[in-house]
Amino acid sequence: MPPEQEADEVELGTALYVVRKLSGVTAQDLAARSGRDKTYLASLGIKHHPGWDLLVELCVEHMQCDLETLVEIVWAHSRAAGKLPVPPESPIPLTPEELRAIRRDSGPVGRQAVADHEALLIRNVRAEKVLQARVDAVARCEVLLSATGKSRRQLLDQPVFCTFAVAERLCELSIAACAKTSWKDGLKIARLAWRVARRLPGSEAWRAMILAYTHAFIANAWRVGSHLDKADRLLTRAVADWTRHRAADPDRIFADWRLPDLVASLRRDQRRFAEAQQAHAQARDAAPPEAIAWVLVNKASTFNQLLDCAQAVEVLQEATPWLDVAKDERLRSIHAFLMAGSFCELGRFGAAAQWLPVAQRLAAAQQCGRELTKCRWLGGRAAAGLGQLADALAAFRAVRRIFRTEEMPYDFALVSLEEAVLLLRLGETERVQRMVLEDMAWVYQTPGIHEEAQAALELFRQAVEQEKATQELAWRVHSYLVRANHNPHLRFED
Numbered sequence: 001m002p003p004e005q006e007a008d009e010v011e012l013g014t015a016l017y018v019v020r021k022l023s024g025v026t027a028q029d030l031a032a033r034s035g036r037d038k039t040y041l042a043s044l045g046i047k048h049h050p051g052w053d054l055l056v057e058l059c060v061e062h063m064q065c066d067l068e069t070l071v072e073i074v075w076a077h078s079r080a081a082g083k084l085p086v087p088p089e090s091p092i093p094l095t096p097e098e099l100r101a102i103r104r105d106s107g108p109v110g111r112q113a114v115a116d117h118e119a120l121l122i123r124n125v126r127a128e129k130v131l132q133a134r135v136d137a138v139a140r141c142e143v144l145l146s147a148t149g150k151s152r153r154q155l156l157d158q159p160v161f162c163t164f165a166v167a168e169r170l171c172e173l174s175i176a177a178c179a180k181t182s183w184k185d186g187l188k189i190a191r192l193a194w195r196v197a198r199r200l201p202g203s204e205a206w207r208a209m210i211l212a213y214t215h216a217f218i219a220n221a222w223r224v225g226s227h228l229d230k231a232d233r234l235l236t237r238a239v240a241d242w243t244r245h246r247a248a249d250p251d252r253i254f255a256d257w258r259l260p261d262l263v264a265s266l267r268r269d270q271r272r273f274a275e276a277q278q279a280h281a282q283a284r285d286a287a288p289p290e291a292i293a294w295v296l297v298n299k300a301s302t303f304n305q306l307l308d309c310a311q312a313v314e315v316l317q318e319a320t321p322w323l324d325v326a327k328d329e330r331l332r333s334i335h336a337f338l339m340a341g342s343f344c345e346l347g348r349f350g351a352a353a354q355w356l357p358v359a360q361r362l363a364a365a366q367q368c369g370r371e372l373t374k375c376r377w378l379g380g381r382a383a384a385g386l387g388q389l390a391d392a393l394a395a396f397r398a399v400r401r402i403f404r405t406e407e408m409p410y411d412f413a414l415v416s417l418e419e420a421v422l423l424l425r426l427g428e429t430e431r432v433q434r435m436v437l438e439d440m441a442w443v444y445q446t447p448g449i450h451e452e453a454q455a456a457l458e459l460f461r462q463a464v465e466q467e468k469a470t471q472e473l474a475w476r477v478h479s480y481l482v483r484a485n486h487n488p489h490l491r492f493e494d
Contacts, residue, residue: 013049015073016058023063033062123251130165130253137165141173144192152192162199164253167210170196171217176330178224180368182406187221190214205248212241213254216262223266226410231266239263256286261298268302271485276302293322297335300342307483309342316342333362333371341378349385356382373402377415389422396422400439409446410485413457416440417478420464424471436464456480456492 020030031038034057041058044050050058055074059065087094094102140161147155155161170193178186194214200207219234242259264279280299287295296319303312316339323332336359343352356379363371380395396419403412416435423432443449444457460477463469477492484490 011074011077012052012055013044013046014077015070016044016050016055017046018073018077019059019063019065019070023065025063030058030062034058126251130251133163133165134169136160137163137169140166141169144170144196145173145189156195156199159201162196162201164200164210167193167196167200167214168254171214174217174221176366176368178221179330179334179370180366182370183221183225186224187218190217190221194218203248205245208241209245209248210254212238212245213259216242216259220262220265223269226269226408228266228270232270235263235266255288255291257283257288257291257295260286261295264298264302268305269485271305273302273306289322289325291326293319293326293331293335294328296322297331297338300338301334304338304342304345305485307345309345312338312342313346329362330366330368333359333366333368336362337371337375337378340375340382344378344381344385347385349382352378352382353386373399380415381418384418384422389426393419393422404439404442409443409449410453410481413440413443413449413453414478414481416443417460417474417481420460420469420474421471421478424469424474429467429469432469433464433467436461436469450484452490452492453481453484456484459492 340355
């Protein structure tokens with residue numbers, strides 16, 4: 001028989017009195033609930049004392065006291081009454097003073113052990129519920145994304161579609177969409193995550209924190225679309241709100257590394273490389289093992305844009321063993337692409353050509369349209385470096401068509417200049433004129449290219465128009481645009 005059932009009636013009566021006081025239930029209330037005599041119930045714990053079965057019935061069934069709590073109350077009163085276990089017989093006896101000292105020392109230790117075990121069980125149960133919520137979110141996000149208009153609004157009115165896990169997964173799908181299809185698709189998905197976050201149950205601080213998280217992914221989509229000022233405003237606000245409300249997530253359900261990683265990407269695109277490196281370090285410190293490869297690959301991308309491609313390769317090699325931990329094929333695709341790109345910049349076109357098929361295969365398997373476009377562009381560079389000019393020109397033309405459709409003027413200008421270099425080498429001046437004076441006409445009018453870059457492009461346009469353009473000038477303008485990307489303060493020296 002459990003020890004609490006062996007407690008005497010006085011202790012059980014005291015436990016009933018305590019539960020009644022804690023629950024605020026009067027004898028009259030308890031009589032109405034249990035169908036027992038009010039006078040008798042009022043005397044329990046004073047003149048009369050219940051047995052264990054009656055105590056459980058009254059406390060658990062009629063006063064909604066947890067059985068575990070009731071057991072703890074009875075145990076505590078038994079201990080207070082001196083009903084303690086008797087040590088086993090031994091030829092080495094303990095004095096009463098020694099036994100009291102032992103119990104005085106063991107009591108806090110035992111209570112702490114109970115508290116620690118309870119905390120562990122709480123964490124485990126919460127972790128299981130978080131995992132299940134994320135599993136459920138996969139299908140619910142598919143339903144949400146396939147619905148439109150009124151149908152989607154009706155779904156958002158249902159609590160099962162408005163969970164933290166749905167908002168979290170939509171944010172990740174936004175990142176994937178920016179790579180697979182377009183930044184505009186990624187923006188739509190991130191905004192949907194924000195709509196889910198607005199409807200979340202829980203405290204205001206919890207909602208505010210997740211809203212900040214979704215704002216960061218909205219900012220990221222604008223970054224991918226080269227709208228850096230807007231992305232900066234949104235991300236700065238998101239980080240401030242996230243920091244202010246981070247305590248609302250004591251279990252750290254949402255990843256601490258994600259926002260610093262997004263900040264690093266934006267600072268890289270803004271050419272604020274020192275700040276990007278600081279954000280990379282912050283993300284690396286906060287990253288769990290499964291996220292380390294993501295952080296390192298993003299850091300390698302920053303070195304790649306810094307044109308420190310030797311350092312980029314070193315970081316990518318550091319990331320390689322962590323790819324198996326991440327178990328993410330899209331990450332492997334990005335890793336392979338950066339390897340190929342870095343080797344291209346280092347003039348190691350053979351090594352680049354070995355990595356490109358890997359990057360293309362993985363990007364195709366992931367249906368990453370943007371990554372495939374970048375691979376095609378990079379394939380053109382590698383082919384040019386290996387002297388395969390026909391293949392290079394075909395690749396550049398295909399990429400230019402995609403960038404025109406996506407309305408990405410800066411990238412359109414870059415690949416056009418690379419094509420111009422090859423055409424001028426081949427003496428194809430008429431084709432250069434059609435491309436620069438006709439195909440690129442929209443680029444000269446777009447607000448997506450800063451003034452100094454426009455001046456450099458205008459210089460090249462005039463040279464083409466006057467039939468004075470050279471390979472060297474085309475490459476010089478291209479090199480300037482690479483270095484001045486998102487950096488309006490860098491001057492072009494003609």
